[in-house]
Amino acid sequence: MSAPFRFPKFFVTSPSACPYLPGKIERKVFTELSGHHAGELNEALGRIGFRRSQSVAYRPSCIDCAACVSVRVVTDEFEPSRTQRRLMRRFADLEVTACKPWTTDEQYELLRRYLAVRHPGGGMAEMDENDFADMVEQTPVRTYVVEYREPTVNGRPGRLVGACLSDQQNDGLSMIYSFYDVGPDARQGLGTFIILDHIIRAARAGLPYVYLGYWVPGSDRMAYKAKFRPMEKLGRDGWHRFDPTAE
Structure with a gap:
């Protein structure tokens, strides 16, 4: 063998x-x-x-x-909170498309605006078009760029307001990196909606998990991940349920 x-x-x-x-x-x-x-x-x-x-x-x-701590959301048991349900209704008009992993100028400009506001001076702040293309297109696995757009008007695609680089695995969706409109006129909660949309998509496809990467207790940058439950974390004895608010 x-x-x-x-x-x-x-x-x-x-x-x-x-x-x-x-x-x-x-x-x-x-x-x-x-x-x-x-x-x-x-x-x-x-x-x-x-x-x-x-x-x-x-x-x-x-x-x-x-x-x-590696964390993942259990999709078929997920029930959105009242706030999350309101958010889903607020963004119900967005048009969502899973695209092949090829970059566009529109995606790159959205990323640049996002990084300038949310992560100025961070490790990705100096990313140019080639770096962005490498991030998205250099993938040996099944990968998509999920785009979130304002409604189509007169046959023309609406403005791109969010995107997420995502891998589809046999047991779930792995969210690699998301970015979205954070300008002064942006609708609040886009980042949360992108995660909610992935949870719903995974559940509809019969995929049991959405992998959110790492959660770090005490890190404000990671606190948003605790809002999606039920959640599992990876420990020495494998994956098991936990309440992030009790950690």
């Missing part, structure tokens, strides 16, 4: 400042996703807490910290 893919080689990044917890140092372990079985490897690694970035799968491997 032979394994469906060769056991991958893993590497470790050099230590750098943690983007989530002040004073902490982060380090990642990663491996390349390549070949005919890249999708199978990505799914296997995703179940043990790895995330994908282009053709690399990575997860935190910090020496003195284990704050990053």
